[in-house]
Amino acid sequence: MKKIYVILLTLALTTSGFAQVDRSRLPEPAPARELKIGDYETFELKNGLKVFVVENHKLPRVTFRLVLDRQPVKEGDKAGYLSMVGQMLRRGTTTRTKEQLDEEVDFIGAFLAASSASVYGSSLTKHKDKLLELMTDIMYNPTFPEEELEKIKKQTLSALAADKEDPESISDNVSTVLTYGKDHPYGELTTEETVENITVDDIKNYYNTYFKPNIAYLAIVGDIDKKEAKKLVKTYFGNWQPGTVPAPQYEVPQPPEKTFVALVDKSSAVQSVINITYPVVLKPGEPDVVPTRVLNQILGGGSSGRLFTNLREDKGYTYGAYSRLSADRLVGEFSAFASVRNEVTDSALVQFMYELKRIKDEPVSDDELELAINAISGSFARSLERPQTVASFAINTARYHLPDDYYATYLQKVQAVSQADVQAVANKYIMPERANIVVVGKAADIADKLTPFGEVHYFDHYGNEYTPSAAPAIPEGLTAAQVVGNYLQAVAGNHKLDELQDVVMESTASLQGQELHIKIANKMPDKSMMSISMGTMELQRSVANGSDYAEYQQGNRAPDNPNSKLDGPIRGMILPETAYLAKNLAMELKGIEKVDDKNAYVVQVVLPSGAKVLEYYDTETGLKLRSVSFFKGPQGEIPMSFEYKDYREVDGFTFPFVMIWPLGPGVNMEAKATSVKVNSGLADDLFKIE
Incomplete structure (x- = not known):
């Protein structure tokens, strides 16, 4: 149930041999001289738009980068909407839907992106007019569709849920608050509450206030000259109307009086x-x-x-x-x-x-x-x-005087x-x-x-x-095996656990806009199968049949991994606790900790390979709330936290209908069960290993 596949891309670094040198002495530096920075041309439109042109004819490509030179904006109880502005600009205009925009950008092999303070486009030189048509369309005619904002908010909430379990993200959050303070725009954090507060009107108000040419710089880089650039800029940006833009002042954050x-x-x-x-x-x-x-x-x-x-x-x-x-x-x-x-x-x-x-x-x-x-x-x-560096230097020189x-x-x-x-x-x-x-x-x-x-x-x-409260004491005499047994009894309800002969759970999840289908099947006592599919294509599958175990990727059997063969049959079970007890695995009751404001018994389990798993069981209901596995990464062990929520009864047995799986540090996938069947008479062929 916790089995996931992680594909790591390894970069090979090659080294070349060099003639012997005296490495005990650093080479004498050449005297510094004034550099000849690449030439650029500049001009300004009547509406205040400042333009920089950097010619480079090595490749038949041209890029346009528009930057808004505004003061930081305080988002308040709607923190996070600034990060959505750029996405919303690309979600449709009065003349094109999002799909039409994407299709037209792809058709000319271009790239078009936006943020709350910039718009960027790049294409072959021969498509520059079409690129500018698309670029200015999202700048002048955005519709900010309500349904698209809801999609972005949903994605943001999913990312926030993942960040809660990522130590690096947590460190960034706390460091941000302590360094700048919550009253400074640099110290604001996006939370579930602030995301829920965001409306389309917030996006529109920001757009109408800050997208003005008189605070904008446009850098044009590539296969183009000043004369041609000036003609294009006047055509596509000349009618952009200027306006007054707020320039708020903020208190300067101070370091703490003492560490x-x-x-x-x-x-x-x-x-x-x-x-x-x-x-x-x-x-x-x-x-x-x-x-x-x-x-x-x-x-x-x-x-x-x-x-x-x-x-x-x-x-x-x-x-x-x-x-x-x-x-x-x-x-x-x-x-x-x-x-x-x-x-x-x-x-x-x-x-x-x-x-x-x-x-x-x-x-x-x-x-x-x-x-x-x-x-x-x-x-x-x-x-x-x-x-592009020359263009950046030109903009920086102007912005920072x-x-x-x-x-x-x-x-x-x-x-x-x-x-x-x-x-x-x-x-x-x-x-x-x-x-x-x-x-x-x-x-x-x-x-x-x-x-x-x-x-x-x-x-x-x-x-x-x-202020942390003292952790509750473990009841005297309570053991790890008893906690695990209580969980299994909570699952079984009024049944005996051996009445559970088989179970199959089917779930759906969304990953980068694609719907995945997940199927997990167990047949007691030692058969399990998990598959992940997209449409009709099976992406991966793991099968355990007794002591035999195999993994498949897109239909092809993956090379056997000794640790996976030892632990895979257990990790792939809906109720791995049955194996914990049946195989008499080493278990230790580590204490009581909070999981989403609930007290949970923490049980450490040592799997056959020696890998450790932490299981968290609700002290009140006995149900499992979380499972943490540890995987080896380039910087040591990486904890991967699996969450179990929304328990429901199925034919007298209780199962989680929402499971949150980690795909990597700070990236989670929420799987929602669409069907759970108990004792349906699963055929042994389902667990056949080829």
Whole structure:
């Protein structure tokens, strides 16, 4: 029942041999010079639209990127609607339905996308008029269909449900709230409640207020010249009407007066997600921007950074530790982050704080400085190979009121950064003594170890602080086997469990707009089958027949996996608890934890392969609420949480009619049962292994 297939794409990295060089010495850098940034032409329409044209005739393609230069918008109790504006622009116009738009875009091999503050289109040069016709159609004539908004809201709610179980998403949420505050537009979170509040009028009001040419920049890049571009722009954008656009002001968020720990309890976590974060006042174009770029490169900008070298290479606490120091017109952010094993959470934090303090107190070495400067210079130089970079530079120069030669002299500014400059900005922007330390992990294992770093406060996945209550005590004498037995009895009701001879459950689920059909069949005591189909095509199937087990992908048998052969027959059962008891698997009652505001007994089960599963049973009803399996990923074990809801009675037996399956970190699929049949006399052929 919990068996899912995960297809991983592996990228192979090849290396070439080089002549021997003296690796103990870094190459001498060439003196920095003023760069020749690619040429661009600019003009402005009477309606205020500012246009930048970058010619590049290497390929017969052209792109149009429109950017709205607006202040951040506070969404309030309708947080999330901004993320829907772009999608709604593409869902139909007064002249075309969504399907017609998609068909016409596909017919010319173009790409057309939008967000709340941009519209982007790309096509072959010969189709540029058609592309602009489509692009301006969604800009000028959107209909914002109600039924399309409901689809988007449904997708958003599904994503939110998945995010609740994803430690990285939880960390992002809490970090956002603590860094900026809920009253700042950067600190707002999309929740189920705010999504339900969103209406088409919210989308329309935003569109009517902010889609104005006098706050817009249009970058045209590709196989086109200024004369032709100007003609096109006047034709398609000349009648766009300007208007007054709000420019609200916001309070600048401040870091906390002293460092404290924000702990989010994730009881199934085997890793702790750490993020040390706070706001910084650093605006684009300010003199400190370049030295802070060098500072961050040395501290945590990549695999040569101090955080990576310390926490991964030296200590082996994590697969990667990094930092980020960003500039922004309103307020920037510093963060240092990693995912580490539960048992080294406090040790990792010690090293984080050590490195933050060290980069303030000690000058960086000559080698570190040179390596960082070379890395930044190389990245900048490579970016110049893309014509879109020139357009971005042009827009940034205008938006942020940068000097005309800001990017032309960028490498000179990078090369001029000294050790003293790095230490100066470190002392200005690195503040381990005034940071939010956000940790998402298993509180029972790590909470006490976090107190040396600051007062520990508990937060939920949306950044709301709460006072944790003591977990209820396990009733004296209660065992894991009894909890599992109680669950089976709750399923059987007034029947004896051995009266259940077979059961077949058919469900439907939606994945990326496609409907899936899921069939799970069990015949006691040891036959099971699960298949997933799309239309008439079977995507995958697993079959267990006694001790034999096989998996199929699109009709072809997959290579046998030793662990799957051991655990697959159990994972594929609707009631794996029968096997837990029959096979006398090792089980341990770990405690009582909350699952959706319900108290649940947590039972750890060791499967035949040695893999562990955590089962959560309602302390009141005995029914299973959640099951957490652990799979090996590139950064260690990944917990995958399966939810069971909407229990209903079928011929005296009780089964969940809603199951939420994980497809990957932060991505879930909700399967709703359409049919459950008990003791229907399933034929053995259904469980035949070929």
